[in-house]
Amino acid sequence: MKIKELQTQLQKHKIDCAVFFNLEEHTDPNFFYFVQHEVSGCLVVPQTGVPYIIASVMEAEKTCTAGFPVVVYKKEFMETLAAKIGKKKNTRVGIDESSVTLAFFSALKNGLKGSSGCSFADTSGICGTLRMIKTTQEEGHLRKACEASDEILETCIDQWNQFKTEREVYDFLVAETHKHGLVISFTPIVASGSGASQPHYQSKNIPLKKGFCVIDFGVKYQGYCSDTTRTIYLGEPTEKERKLYELVLSAQEKAVVQARMGIGAKGIKTFGDLHNQCEKELGAYAKYFVHSLGHGVGVQIHEAPAVSKRSTIPLQNGVAFTIEPGVYLPGKLGIRIEDTLIMKNKKASLLTKISKKLIVKK
Template structure:
């Protein structure tokens, strides 16, 4: 367990209790993988005076105990079922019972709903928001985490190869390719997908978050494939744009995006501001005259969540550190025509970034 990292945050903030609501942070600190369940905002880790308590719905009690063993107390709650070690009431009441106010409390409010916030503030009073520090806590990856991300990358590579092969079949649909990609990831050992797979042909590729449809690929369509496996709760993220036919316009845009990505990757090392990585990519695309068609940030952190700290954007104040894992994914999107995006997941080092490529990206 990594509760010593939470101790450090609490010492810095001068707080006696922490309430962790983020599923990713709870998994990171305890090993309980609430992030893969579908029970909503219903779990908390309460850490007071170095005593951890995992609070879960009664339906999750047995699984939570199996995950954390006897190292952490598991308290389940229920409004209707009362039994041994079951708290009568809801999540907030169970949290307040454990905190036993008044105490100085830190909570990751970024992961709370508005109703939770209002009720929590009413019952606990003042608090310190520790959301950003919890996110930063997970940003620098341990060696074991890097290996799990690499394994997720290997699985993603197998799926990307399947995607690149299947789009050569005239008449195949976006939905069919996405299904084959997802099946490959499962067959290769992924327990889930980091996000819903994106497969977009032709004019649909101008939509960065396109949902695969029954559109079939045509002779001169390009195809954007954005996918990522989740392996043992760690994510990967990769995008490739495949070009069919001989469209000089698509090739021109592709070369601009590729150059932008390569220059951004070249800037990555410990101590560099994440905004500088974004600027390096954006500068290339703007110089080519397509700045207004690059409509998103250049990247983001990857780990237990597919989007996490740091932000690789024009306004980011985050500074890269060794063993952070980020994406680099510039793109150009021409509505009604096509879009191009190229993305790699990379590991930050003290010198040159380690690029975890999936399939070949050079024309």
């Protein structure tokens, strides 16, 4: 994916080669992004010419399936890397500082120190920007992921009466995903009753509680993530609860419509503006909206752009992201409604399409 565009950026930033790792001790989502296959090794992208993967003998058989030339190492990865990229004087090596740990960086510096004066440059900005704008192929993958998760979530809610515990719902979601030949994109959240007031609740082996139940779920299709949240009600909601749900839903739907380029309803130009406007829509409940409006989504469940208060990234075509306002009354209840979207023809287009009408399970 976008190897040529990466090479153009490397030339522009005078970086001789970029390296991306998917090794046991170190993984970098950019590796999958550029390789587009679930294999292991170190991807080396030179400024010009053919990129290749350095892989251990243990992984070589699998790594060859990715379609890149594979350089096999038997014992020491670092020696092989140094021999391949450290020949030239003063090689400038690009690494993604948001995924390389201090320890791995030390090992890298150490491994390349025999080479004639390697230096390092951060490629996280370059990669983040490339990844933020999706290609038609990526859009297709996201669309398929969202279609599948819509279907699975719908089946799950339809068959709700078979579930006794939060974990049973979780298991159903995972097993259904596998039946579709897919994998989940993150650990699903099934948070019932007061548990729903914790945005990052961990599903438990406990009976489903009465009240709002937040289900946050997504799958991966060809490595691309979907992300949806629906909140249903177990039991009989009070009028006040129904109104609170409608408030969150209305704020979510308004944000979806307001995510437009150019025409600037309410002066919204950036993802930060979108967050702040949505917060306003929640009125007195804005103080119970304790997280970001959303996040970029792609090969990672959270990636660029930031969709939060201070984000200065403009709304632009090709950006895939989520809109997920929520209201959490500590120890009492939680409501969150989330869709995955992509900016297309200057406006946000819903990729997740499952109904947002409040579903009540008696």
